[in-house]
Structures are given as structure tokens and as C-alpha cells.
Amino acid sequence: MTQSNAENSAQTDHGKHERISEAEHAVMEVLWERGTVTAAEVCEDVCEAREWGLATVKTLLSRLVAKRAIAAKPDGRRYIYSALIERSDYIGGESKRLVDRLFGGQASSLFAHLAEQEALSEDDLSAIEALLKELKQ
Amino acid sequence: MTQSNAENSAQTDHGKHERISEAEHAVMEVLWERGTVTAAEVCEDVCEAREWGLATVKTLLSRLVAKRAIAAKPDGRRYIYSALIERSDYIGGESKRLVDRLFGGQASSLFAHLAEQEALSEDDLSAIEALLKELKQ
DNA sequence: GCTTCATGTTTACAAACGTAATCGTTCCGT
DNA sequence: ACGGAACGATTACGTTTGTAAACATGAAGC
Numbered sequence: 001m002t003q004s005n006a007e008n009s010a011q012t013d014h015g016k017h018e019r020i021s022e023a024e025h026a027v028m029e030v031l032w033e034r035g036t037v038t039a040a041e042v043c044e045d046v047c048e049a050r051e052w053g054l055a056t057v058k059t060l061l062s063r064l065v066a067k068r069a070i071a072a073k074p075d076g077r078r079y080i081y082s083a084l085i086e087r088s089d090y091i092g093g094e095s096k097r098l099v100d101r102l103f104g105g106q107a108s109s110l111f112a113h114l115a116e117q118e119a120l121s122e123d124d125l126s127a128i129e130a131l132l133k134e135l136k137q
Numbered sequence: 138m139t140q141s142n143a144e145n146s147a148q149t150d151h152g153k154h155e156r157i158s159e160a161e162h163a164v165m166e167v168l169w170e171r172g173t174v175t176a177a178e179v180c181e182d183v184c185e186a187r188e189w190g191l192a193t194v195k196t197l198l199s200r201l202v203a204k205r206a207i208a209a210k211p212d213g214r215r216y217i218y219s220a221l222i223e224r225s226d227y228i229g230g231e232s233k234r235l236v237d238r239l240f241g242g243q244a245s246s247l248f249a250h251l252a253e254q255e256a257l258s259e260d261d262l263s264a265i266e267a268l269l270k271e272l273k274q
Numbered sequence: 275g276c277t278t279c280a281t282g283t284t285t286a287c288a289a290a291c292g293t294a295a296t297c298g299t300t301c302c303g304t
Numbered sequence: 305a306c307g308g309a310a311c312g313a314t315t316a317c318g319t320t321t322g323t324a325a326a327c328a329t330g331a332a333g334c
Binding site: 077 | 293
Binding site: 161193 | 321330331
């Protein structure tokens with residue numbers, strides 16, 4: 001059977017899903033980009049780059065469903081998957097985790113490190129400068 | 138301490154150590170803070186907070202040695218551990234990984250997200266502004 | 275010397291992860 | 305109607321991680 005226990009209260013499930021692994025995240029990116037997808041479509045987008053087989057994508061989709069990170073709506077004998085969590089929530093959460101873990105919660109320390117590492121391009125600097133100006137007004 | 142040091146840091150084992158897990162990182166932080174430590178000392182610093190036993194610390198230290206992230210100098214019948222990789226290298230690498238994975242390598246996107254999320258404090262903003270000024274000179 | 279304590283080494287073991295292969299069906303083409 | 309393609313479900317299996325316990329051994333005290 002479909003193990004998608006309904007309980008479909010709110011869309012975009014802001015709730016507590018389990019942590020998404022890196023491989024799973026690659027799948028999430030496709031869902032976020034395409035909105036609704038089948039397993040085969042996900043594979044189209046990632047299998048080549050990651051050297052995955054379709055079977056791997058299916059496993060990851062199942063795990064994401066189990067983790068309540070995505071929904072699987074039956075469409076004939078297959079499923080159409082869609083994200084239950086928003087990309088911005090995910091990347092916000094991951095960013096915060098990193099800043100907390102490595103920089104004691106100080107985002108400016110992260111910035112300082114990126115700068116020291118010369119990981120900031122001219123474009124980055126310009127963009128950040130513009131954002132800063134905007135934030136300060 | 139501005140950037141433009143292209144040929145610095147040659148001896149602190151820039152080599153290829155395997156990835157350090159989160160639990161292992163907690164141990165690394167102690168090494169970085171105290172410089173040289175015994176297993177018991179590491180435990181003093183982290184066992185309570187993480188609810189670990191000394192055995193756990195020992196395991197993590199062994200794994201870090203195996204991963205060539207730390208050195209173990211014999212001192213009598215025990216070891217004195219010290220980091221082989223620099224904290225800045227580690228956090229720089231982790232930061233880069235995140236930026237690459239979630240923001241397509243654009244550090245400015247990370248910054249934009251932190252800003253949108255209002256994860257940037259006034260202090261963060263001031264600090265970043267100062268850094269920007271410094272970088273642009 | 276013998277017991278106990280400290281310390282590293284070896285072994286353990288479940289959960290998460292990466293990466294599938296196989297199984298049981300159903301749908302489609304011929 | 306039948307054979308194969310397409311799907312999800314189930315099972316698999318090695319690795320990494322978290323979290324230790326058991327073991328061996330040497331040091332230290334009595």
C-alpha cells in the first residue's frame with residue numbers, strides 16, 4: 001500500500017521533518033525546481049550528473065516521503081511528488097546550523113571567514129554591498 | 138591580516154584527511170582550544186554537555202587519528218593529542234561546501250538569505266560593513 | 275607482589291546513508 | 305491475449321556515524 005498516512009493538515013508542512021541527507025537534498029532541488037515530478041523526471045535531472053540509476057532515485061523519494069519532506073499524490077499507478085517543505089526553509093535551516101555549529105551563531109564570522117579565504121568574488125562583494133545599503137536604509 | 142597570502146600555510150597538513158563528522162568536530166574544537174590534550178581532558182570539556190562517556194571520546198579520538206586529522210604523541214603510556222588540521226581550514230572548507238551545495242557557490246546568496254531571514258544582527262551588519270570596506274581598499 | 279586504576283585497542287551494534295537489485299503488478303503495444 | 309516496459313514496494317548490502325563495552329596492559333599504591 002501507499003504508506004502516505006494522510007493527516008494532511010497544512011501545505012508546506014512547517015513541522016518537524018527529519019533531517020534530509022545530501023543525496024536526498026539533490027532530489028529535493030529537482031522537486032523545488034519543477035514543482036511536481038515523477039520519479040523518472042527526477043532521474044532525468046540528476047541521474048547523469050550524480051551517476052545514479054533510477055532505482056536510487058526511487059529509494060530517495062521513498063525516504064523523503066517517509067521523512068514527510070515530500071508528498072506523493074497517486075496518479076494512475078504512479079506518483080507525482082511535490083515538496084512539503086520550502087526551499088528557503090531548508091537552506092535557512094542548514095545555514096543556521098552551520099553558523100551555529102562553526103561560528104557560535106555569529107553570521108558575521110562566517111562572512112569574515114569567506115572573505116579571508118577569498119571565497120568571495122567581486123560579484124559577491126558588490127551584491128553584498130548593495131544588500132547592505134538596502135538593509136541600512 | 139588581510140588576504141593576498143597565496144603561498145602561506147605549507148606545513149599544517151593541508152593533505153587529504155577524510156571528512157570529519159559532527160561528533161568528531163566537537164572533539165576537534167577542544168583540541169583547537171587547548172592545543173594539546175589527553176583523552177581525559179577532552180572529556181572534561183565535552184562529556185557533560187554532550188552526555189558522553191570517556192569511551193566515546195576515545196573512539197572519536199581514534200577515528201580522528203585514523204583520518205589523519207589529529208596527531209597522537211606518546212607520553213608515557215598515554216597519548217597527547219593535537220590537531221593536524223587548522224580550525225580555519227576546517228571551517229573554511231565546511232563553509233564552502235555549504236555555499237556550493239545550497240547557493241551554487243554564490244556566497245552573496247547566502248548573505249542574502251541570512252539577511253532575508255533576519256538572521257543578521259546589527260553587530261553582524263556593522264562587522265560585515267567594516268570588512269567590506271577593508272576588502273575594497 | 276597483588277589489586278586497582280588509568281589508558282589505548284578491539285570489538286560491538288543500531289541507525290543513517292549511498293546505491294542499488296529484485297519482486298509484484300499493471301499498462302501498453304501488437 | 306501476451307510479452308515486455310514501467311512503477312512502486314521490498315529487500316539488500318557495504319560504509320559511516322554515534323555511542324559505547326570489553327579487553328589488555330602498564331603504573332601506582334599498599
